[in-house]
Amino acid sequence: MATEAHAAEGATGYIIHHLTALHVGEGFWTLHLDTLFFSAVLGGLFIWFFKTAAEKATAGVPGLVQSFAEMLIEFVDTQVKDSFHGHSKLIAPLALTIFCWIFLWNFMDLFPVDILPLVGSLMGVEYLRVVPSTDLNATFAMSISVFFLIIFYSIKIKGAWGFTKELTLQPFGPWLLPFNLLLKLVEEFAKPISLALRLFGNLYAGELIFILIALLPWYIQPVLSFPWAIFHILIITLQAFIFMVLTIVYLSMAHEDH
Amino acid sequence: MSINATLIGQMITFALLVWFTMKYIWPPLFDSLEERRKKIAEGLAAAEKGQEEMQLAEKKAKKFLKEAKEQSSEIINLAQKRANELVEESKETAKKEGDRVILAAKAQIEQEIQQAKEGLRQEVATLALMAAEQILGAEIDQAKHQDIISKVSNQLG
Numbered sequence: 001m002a003t004e005a006h007a008a009e010g011a012t013g014y015i016i017h018h019l020t021a022l023h024v025g026e027g028f029w030t031l032h033l034d035t036l037f038f039s040a041v042l043g044g045l046f047i048w049f050f051k052t053a054a055e056k057a058t059a060g061v062p063g064l065v066q067s068f069a070e071m072l073i074e075f076v077d078t079q080v081k082d083s084f085h086g087h088s089k090l091i092a093p094l095a096l097t098i099f100c101w102i103f104l105w106n107f108m109d110l111f112p113v114d115i116l117p118l119v120g121s122l123m124g125v126e127y128l129r130v131v132p133s134t135d136l137n138a139t140f141a142m143s144i145s146v147f148f149l150i151i152f153y154s155i156k157i158k159g160a161w162g163f164t165k166e167l168t169l170q171p172f173g174p175w176l177l178p179f180n181l182l183l184k185l186v187e188e189f190a191k192p193i194s195l196a197l198r199l200f201g202n203l204y205a206g207e208l209i210f211i212l213i214a215l216l217p218w219y220i221q222p223v224l225s226f227p228w229a230i231f232h233i234l235i236i237t238l239q240a241f242i243f244m245v246l247t248i249v250y251l252s253m254a255h256e257d258h
Numbered sequence: 259m260s261i262n263a264t265l266i267g268q269m270i271t272f273a274l275l276v277w278f279t280m281k282y283i284w285p286p287l288f289d290s291l292e293e294r295r296k297k298i299a300e301g302l303a304a305a306e307k308g309q310e311e312m313q314l315a316e317k318k319a320k321k322f323l324k325e326a327k328e329q330s331s332e333i334i335n336l337a338q339k340r341a342n343e344l345v346e347e348s349k350e351t352a353k354k355e356g357d358r359v360i361l362a363a364k365a366q367i368e369q370e371i372q373q374a375k376e377g378l379r380q381e382v383a384t385l386a387l388m389a390a391e392q393i394l395g396a397e398i399d400q401a402k403h404q405d406i407i408s409k410v411s412n413q414l415g
Contacts, residue, residue, distance in 0.1 A: 030262040039268060043275045050279070054286040059293035066287075073287050092288075093280035101275060132268075137261060141268030145276075 011215050018113060018211050021135060022120075022127045032135055039132040042104035046097070072096065079245055084252040091251055094149070098142065099244040105133040106203055106236030110229055113210045133203040133239075136196065143195035146247050150191065153254040191250050199239050206232055383411045 021032040053069035062070060076096045084091055108116075108131045120128035132138040154163045167184045168177050206228075213225045387407065 025263065028262050030260070030264070031267060032262070032264040035264055036267050036271070040271055043271055047275065047278055047283070050283040050287070054283050057286045057290040059290045059297055062290075062294075066290075069287055070291055073284070073291065077288070090276075090280060093284040094276050096284065097272075097276045097279045101272075135264065137264035138268050140261060141265045142272055144265070145269050145272050 014215060015208070015211055017127065018117065019129065019134075019208070020127045021129045022125060032129075032137060034127070034129050035132045035135040035138050038108060038130055039101070039105060039138055042108070042132070043101055046100045046104060050100075072100065076244070080248055083245070083248050084255070086252070086255045088251075088255070090149075091248060094251075095244045095248050098146075098247055099240050102133065102142070102199065102240040102243050103236060105131060105138065106239055108132070109134075109203060109207055109210070109232060109236060113207070113214050131203060131207055133199055134207050136200050139196040139200040140192070142243070143192035146195065146250065147188075147192035150188070150250050150254045153251060157255050191246075195243060195246060199243055202235060202239050206235060379411045383407050386410055 022034040023030050023032050025031050049065070050069055053066045056063060057066060073096065076099060077092055080092045080095055111130060116130045117128040120126075129135065154166075158166060167188075168174075168181050170180060170184070172180055209228060210225065213221055213228065216224065387403075
């Protein structure tokens with residue numbers, strides 16, 4: 001929706017420019033380089049931090065880095081233990097990755113909207129959208145991965161037959177089989193869609209408001225962007241947390257055999 | 259704002275991140291947490307045990323102290339008793355010795371009195387005889403008047 005408005009001027013042009021991704025390719029095979037680049041860098045940051053902590057991990061007195069990493073680990077582990085009652089080597093690390101990665105994505109939202117694009121334009125990059133979670137591809141990539149895991153574990157734990165039975169025989173019994181299937185399919189597909197859209201919508205709207213504030217005269221900007229940014233510190237953490245908790249809940253549902 | 263191949267790229271990145279976290283990050287950090295938890299639990303248990311032992315030792319020490327006190331007071335009592343006994347004994351001995359000395363002195367005095375009496379008696383007898391001789395103007399035969407002399411000297415005694 002953005003590409004046709006290249007030439008637009010003024011406020012609309014500014015907004016559209018800010019919401020256009022740096023991309024290569026055509027049609028489906030378009031790649032949003034900025035999304036890929038920033039999420040990879042942030043993922044690297046996450047890995048680097050935790051790897052540093054893990055390498056120095058000691059059962060003795062922990063250092064600052066280790067304490068912080070352990071705090072996050074403990075936090076995630078508590079969430080997992082609260083809602084997931086099976087044994088899985090995947091879920092806790094998955095939840096940690098989701099929480100930290102999404103938090104870092106969202107954190108990019110707190111950079112002033114013009115700084116990184118300005119740096120980019122100085123380096124000859126025309127468009128730059130720095131918050132990966134304002135890209136549907138990023139949020140859907142994560143939620144669809146989670147969706148695949150839900151399907152995988154449903155089949156693994158309940159067996160193909162058990163999963164099929166769950167899809168077709170509940171909640172109304174065998175006589176309403178097609179209706180059951182329809183309900184269940186909606187239920188299942190609602191999971192990744194709601195996960196992705198909730199995160200995307202919140203961050204996209206937040207970023208849009210930052211952009212709108214940036215259009216105002218400079219002396220009004222701080223009055224609005226300061227409280228909004230503070231509010232966003234809460235939002236970005238909350239969104240990361242919600243995504244993580246829902247992932248755990250969905251996966252524990254997939255593990256439950258009725 | 260369309261779904262495109264970025265999605266696939268992002269999914270690959272995500273999978274890599276999760277794999278890496280699962281393999282190299284979660285286990286060591288989690289293990290160290292667990293280990294520390296265990297250490298702390300052990301430490302707390304040890305501390306509790308130590309405290310208990312200390313209390314026990316304190317009790318023991320108190321008991322020993324009490325026993326020692328009792329023993330010492332007993333010893334002191336015994337010593338006191340023994341000292342009293344010794345004093346009594348020595349008093350007794352002294353008294354006996356004194357009595358003995360007094361008795362001996364008395365006996366000696368008695369003897370001396372007897373001797374003196376004897377001496378005096380003879381003296382008196384001799385004097386009486388001499389006086390009688392003078393008075394009678396004649397000799398009194400000692401052998402004849404032995405009876406009278408001894409009567410007189412007996413009356414003197």
